[in-house]
Amino acid sequence: MHAQTTYAKQLALNENVLTVLFNESGTIAAIVLLDGTALLLNLESGEEKRLTLHAMGSPLAACVDCDGEGFLSTGDDGRLVRFAWFDEPTALAEHKGKWLDHVAASANGALRAYSVGKEVYLLGRDKPLAQPSSVGGLAFSPNGKRLAVSHYNGVSLWWTNARDSTPQTLLWKGSHLGVRWHPAGDYVMTSMQENSLHGWRMKDMGELRMAGYPGKIHSFEFSAKGKWLVTSGADQIICWPFTGSGPQGKPPMALGIPEPLPCTVVAPHPRDEMTAAGFASGRVILALLEDRLPVELLPPDSIPVVALRWAPDGRTLLSAKENGQVHLYTTESIMRATAQLS
Amino acid sequence: MDSKIPVTVLTGYLGAGKTTLLNRILTEPHGKKYAVVINEFGEVGIDNDLVVGADEEVFEMNNGCICCRVRGDLIRILGNLLKRKGKFDGIIIETTGLADPGPVAQTFFVDDDIQKGAKLDSIVTVVDARHLAQRLHDAPEAEEQVAFADVLLLNKTDLVTPTELALLETRIRLINPYAKLLKTQRCAVDLNEVLNQGAFDLSRIIERDPHFLDAEDDHAHHHEHDEHCHDEHCTHEHHHHHHDHDHGRHDVTIHSVSLTSDKPIDPEKFNSWMNEVIATKGQDLLRYKGILNMKGLEQRFVLQGVHMLMEGQPSAPWPATDKRNSRLVFIGRKLDEKALKDGFATCTA
Numbered sequence: 082m083h084a085q086t087t088y089a090k091q092l093a094l095n096e097n098v099l100t101v102l103f104n105e106s107g108t109i110a111a112i113v114l115l116d117g118t119a120l121l122l123n124l125e126s127g128e129e130k131r132l133t134l135h136a137m138g139s140p141l142a143a144c145v146d147c148d149g150e151g152f153l154s155t156g157d158d159g160r161l162v163r164f165a166w167f168d169e170p171t172a173l174a175e176h177k178g179k180w181l182d183h184v185a186a187s188a189n190g191a192l193r194a195y196s197v198g199k200e201v202y203l204l205g206r207d208k209p210l211a212q213p214s215s216v217g218g219l220a221f222s223p224n225g226k227r228l229a230v231s232h233y234n235g236v237s238l239w240w241t242n243a244r245d246s247t248p249q250t251l252l253w254k255g256s257h258l259g260v261r262w263h264p265a266g267d268y269v270m271t272s273m274q275e276n277s278l279h280g281w282r283m284k285d286m287g288e289l290r291m292a293g294y295p296g297k298i299h300s301f302e303f304s305a306k307g308k309w310l311v312t313s314g315a316d317q318i319i320c321w322p323f324t325g326s327g328p329q330g331k332p333p334m335a336l337g338i339p340e341p342l343p344c345t346v347v348a349p350h351p352r353d354e355m356t357a358a359g360f361a362s363g364r365v366i367l368a369l370l371e372d373r374l375p376v377e378l379l380p381p382d383s384i385p386v387v388a389l390r391w392a393p394d395g396r397t398l399l400s401a402k403e404n405g406q407v408h409l410y411t412t413e414s415i416m417r418a419t420a421q422l423s
Numbered sequence: 424m425d426s427k428i429p430v431t432v433l434t435g436y437l438g439a440g441k442t443t444l445l446n447r448i449l450t451e452p453h454g455k456k457y458a459v460v461i462n463e464f465g466e467v468g469i470d471n472d473l474v475v476g477a478d479e480e481v482f483e484m485n486n487g488c489i490c491c492r493v494r495g496d497l498i499r500i501l502g503n504l505l506k507r508k509g510k511f512d513g514i515i516i517e518t519t520g521l522a523d524p525g526p527v528a529q530t531f532f533v534d535d536d537i538q539k540g541a542k543l544d545s546i547v548t549v550v551d552a553r554h555l556a557q558r559l560h561d562a563p564e565a566e567e568q569v570a571f572a573d574v575l576l577l578n579k580t581d582l583v584t585p586t587e588l589a590l591l592e593t594r595i596r597l598i599n600p601y602a603k604l605l606k607t608q609r610c611a612v613d614l615n616e617v618l619n620q621g622a623f624d625l626s627r628i629i630e631r632d633p634h635f636l637d638a639e640d641d642h643a644h645h646h647e648h649d650e651h652c653h654d655e656h657c658t659h660e661h662h663h664h665h666h667d668h669d670h671g672r673h674d675v676t677i678h679s680v681s682l683t684s685d686k687p688i689d690p691e692k693f694n695s696w697m698n699e700v701i702a703t704k705g706q707d708l709l710r711y712k713g714i715l716n717m718k719g720l721e722q723r724f725v726l727q728g729v730h731m732l733m734e735g736q737p738s739a740p741w742p743a744t745d746k747r748n749s750r751l752v753f754i755g756r757k758l759d760e761k762a763l764k765d766g767f768a769t770c771t772a
Contacts, residue, residue, distance in 0.1 A: 097506055115507050141503055157475065157503070180475060182499065198478060215480055215496055233482045233495060256482055256495050274498070274534070275484055297535045403508075 087378045089414040094120060094405030099140050100388045101399040101407070105149030105188075107392030109166045110399055112407055113143045113154055121166055122409070124397065134162045134170050147186040147193055155181030155195050161204075173204060183219045190225025190241050201230055203241065210239055210248070218260040218271070231257035231271045236281070238269070251281045253288065259299075263323065264307040272298040276314065282327060289328060291321060296343050300389075304349040304356065309334075309370050311356045313344040318358045318368060318375075336368040337375045348389040348398070357398055359386025365400050365408070367415065376419050378410060427542040428505065429619055430514045432527050434568045435549035436558050437520035440578040444549055444610040444617070445517055453614060455512040458504050460497070462519040473511060475500055479519060481526045484533060491731070493530040498537065501530075505540035513618065514541065521564050524548075524571040525709065525730060531623075532732040545622035548572035548602075549610065553582040555591055559598075569595055570677045570709045570754045571729075572602040573622030581608045598677050599754055601636055601712065625712060625725035626738035636681075636714055636750045677709065680760045682751045682767040687718040689772035696766050697726075697733070705731035707758070713751035716741070718772035 097115040104111075110122040117135035122128075134140060138158030146153050151165035153173075161174040161181055174181075176197050184195040193204040196216035200209035210230070217231040221241070228239045230248075233256050237248035256274040263270070268289070270280040276297055280289035298314035303323070310321040310328070318336040321328040342361035349356040354370040363382040368375035379386075379400065388401040398410040435441040448457065458473040477496045484491040497516065504514060518527060524546055531543040548568045550558075555577075558565035569575065575595060580588055588606070595604065603620070605612050625635075693715070701708070708730060715724040717737075726735030741747050751767060 097508060099506070139503075139507060178476070180500075180503075214482075215478065215499060217499075233480070255484065256498075274493075274495075276535075 085414075085418040087376075087415050087418040088408040088410045090409040092120075092405075092407040092409075094407060096405045097403060098387050098401040098405055098407070100143050101390045101401050102143060102145055102152055103390060103392040103397070103399070104145060104152070104165075105393055107394045107397060109150075110392075110397075110409070111143075111152050111164075112399070112401060113140055113152075114405070115139050117156065117158075119152070119154070119164060121164075123166060124409075130166065132164050132170050134164055135160060141180060141182050142184045142195075144184050144186055147188050147191045149188055153184050153186055153193060153195075155184045157181075161193075161195050174202065183216055185219040185221055185228075187221035187225035187241075189223070190221060192221065192225060192228075192241055194219050194221070194228055196230070199232075201228070201239075203228070206244075210237075212237060217256065217258040220260045220262055220269075222262050222266050223264055224266065229260045229262060229269050231260035233257070236260055236269055236271060251286070253279050255279075258297075259301065261301060261303065261310075264303050264305070267307070268323065268327070270301065270310060272301055272314075278310075278312065278321075287327075287329075291328065291333070294319070300344075300346040302347055302349050304354060304370060305352050306354075308354070309349070309356075311347045311349045311358075311370075313347050313358070316340045316343055318344055318347060318356060318366075320356075320370060334370075334372065336370075336372075337366055340364065342385075345386050346389045348391055350395050351391050351393050352395045357389050357391070357400070359389050359400055361385040363402060365389070367398075376415070378415065379408060426508075428511075428514055428540060429544035429621075430501070430516060430531070430541050431544050431618055431620075432524065432546045433515055433517045433549070434522065434524050434546060434571070435520065435576075436551065436554070436562065436565045436568065438554075439520070439549040439551040440576070440607075440610045441517060441520075441549045444547075444576065444612075445515065447610060448515065448614060448618065451614060455618075456510075458511045458514045460500055460514065460516040462517055462522070475504075477516070479522055481523075491529065491533065492526040493533055494526050497527065497530050498534050501541055502534075502536050505536065513544070523564060523567055525567070528571065528710075528729040529732055532729065532734070543623045544618070545573035545620040546571050547574045547576065547617055549576045549578055550595075552577050552579045552588060552591060552606075556587075556594070559594065566598060566677050567709065569598045569602075572599055574617055574620060575599070575602040575604050576610060576612060576617070577604060577606045578610055579608060580606045598679065600679050600681065601752060623727065625714070625727055626736075636712060636752055676756045677754065678758065679752055679754045680758045680763050682753075682764060684716075684749045684767065684771060685746065686771040687747070688715050688724075688749050688770050690717050690720075690724075692772075693717075693770040696770050700763070700766065701728070701731050701733060704755070704758075708753060708755040711751065711753045711755075713749070714738075715749040715751070716747035 099113045102111045112120045119132050121130040134154050135156035135158045138156045140154045140156045143154040155161050157180045159176040159179045160172045162170050164170040179197045186193045199212045202209045212232050214233040220229045230237045235252040239248045240246045257271040259272045261270050276294040277292035294314040296314050300313040312319045316339040320334045346359045357367050359365045363384045365379040366375040384402045387403050396412050401407045460477050480496045482495045712727040717724045722737040722740050725738045
């Protein structure tokens with residue numbers, strides 16, 4: 082009998098991948114490539130479209146736009162570009178000769194933010210929000226009322242509706258890279274240059290510090306209901322419990338058998354208590370957020386996994402490797418393959 | 424196979440000729456494509472489709488350790504560039520004339536992603552023959568840039584007399600005995616002498632030049648005391664603090680100490696001594712390089728470091744014809760030569 086693959090579709094794009102995204106309805110997938118183009122997949126019709134986003138450069142960051150239908154990308158060509166299945170790519174902002182390092186959008190606030198070095202722009206406002214040093218990451222709070230900006234020595238929290246607000250500053254020495262909000266807005270977490278995570282509990286500004294990672298934590302995301310913070314950077318998937326009084330003094334849960342190469346990217350399921358994870362070895366796994374053995378979605382082939390994303394309904398998963406190998410998994414394709422194994 | 428992207432750091436005081444060299448690298452037909460990281464105060468426009476402006480943001484890692492000062496902007500920029508494998512052959516980082524090369528070099532030791540994808544090829548310092556003596560006198564940065572160099576372009580040699588040039592050379596050798604010294608006019612130099620040097624890869628240097636660290640440093644070192652005592656600011660007084668700008672002038676405080684031994688080195692004794700030196704003097708050690716005859720090791724053990732960050736590993740085997748002499752060179756401030764010599768002597772097996 083022919084072995085069933087875990088994936089429903091496979092693409093060989095032969096170009097380095099920045100990230101993969103889904104629109105809100107899960108009908109369109111976008112694979113953003115470092116050659117400045119994006120491949121859009123229409124999952125309903127099976128059609129594909131290749132769009133040029135940054136003709137003279139390479140994208141640095143991308144996210145889903147605030148309408149949930151389109152996507153945003155920022156590039157080293159100084160442009161913020163919106164693109165969608167039905168719209169031609171359009172530049173929403175341009176800063177000649179600059180790198181636009183980060184981008185974020187909020188459905189609730191109908192807001193878009195991007196950063197240029199030490200400045201953060203909210204689209205539609207004339208004055209940028211000045212930061213003390215280069216921006217490491219941007220994240221809107223779940224209700225869209227605040228924007229967290231990570232930089233050296235901490236995070237600045239800006240009110241998004243105030244014209245001339247001063248930020249609330251969360252201080253911790255060192256270089257803060259990515260930043261994330263807890264889904265209920267209870268915590269702000271950052272990844273740091275020193276292979277650790279730092280966090281603040283919003284109600285009392287209590288600080289959290291999670292160290293012990295052998296490498297940089299490029300990917301860290303809260304699980305659907307915020308019970309776990311799922312993280313890359315170690316040889317297993319490291320999950321910190323955020324139930325009750327929070328993770329202080331509790332050991333993290335490590336999922337999977339230790340791998341020879343570190344976990345590079347994690348993607349908690351948008352509804353259920355499980356997570357997908359990719360490794361530098363090329364392996365992709367799916368694990369329940371409990372102490373059970375994960376299911377292998379892709380075997381190792383020594384090509385690092387660089388991107389992993391669920392559609393918002395949790396029925397489709399995309400993985401991408403550094404060399405442009407993309408796999409699309411559906412609930413059905415995974416179930417069929419795993420049923421055959423057992 | 425080494426697939427790491429080589430990175431050349433280009434330093435030099437304002438007006439020394441850095442931009443001239445950079446423009447030559449970018450315009451001459453050598454068939455290589457370079458990404459260029461320039462400082463925001465760049466002197467002239469650079470014509471290249473992969474140029475990015477950096478803002479020389481230095482921060483301290485590990486909660487404020489001064490020896491772990493790294494360039495945050497470089498981590499960010501190189502991180503993004505390195506994702507584009509196969510799009511260029513090398514990266515050149517230009518620093519401002521006032522930049523301390525330490526944090527740039529340290530960035531390559533401490534960041535995961537950079538270590539995986541890139542390697543520091545060499546630090547190239549361009550100095551102006553006409554003004555170097557004055558710069559060494561009044562600008563600590565100029566002295567540091569000479570100290571850190573793997574390749575030193577002594578430029579504008581047509582503007583000084585042969586005697587002045589000879590004096591300058593001696594002076595440079597006191598600060599940095601092992602840099603490859605190239606004398607140029609208008610930066611006219613064979614780019615093969617500047618790029619892709621593998622200067623941070625000691626194994627490769629030794630392959631090419633088995634007597635690297637051997638010859639000239641002794642020579643330079645013997646002259647040190649004489650030379651400096653001619654100068655009114657004698658370096659015998661090692662207590663002088665380098666950042667003391669009150670006098671409105673800067674004393675030459677960086678020098679080198681070269682240690683040798685013809686007896687095999689005991690790895691454990693050496694490690695414990697070296698760790699002690701780095702822990703207590705790391706801040707004053709700008710660079711150090713060594714080739715050691717470790718007891719029981721058929722290969723040469725090569726090591727090098729910047730401040731508190733050191734790397735060492737076995738390299739190629741000792742040639743059968745060579746005497747297995749160990750050699751260790753420190754470049755730094757306030758180096759206590761006697762203490763270093765005595766310490767190194769206790770490391771023999």
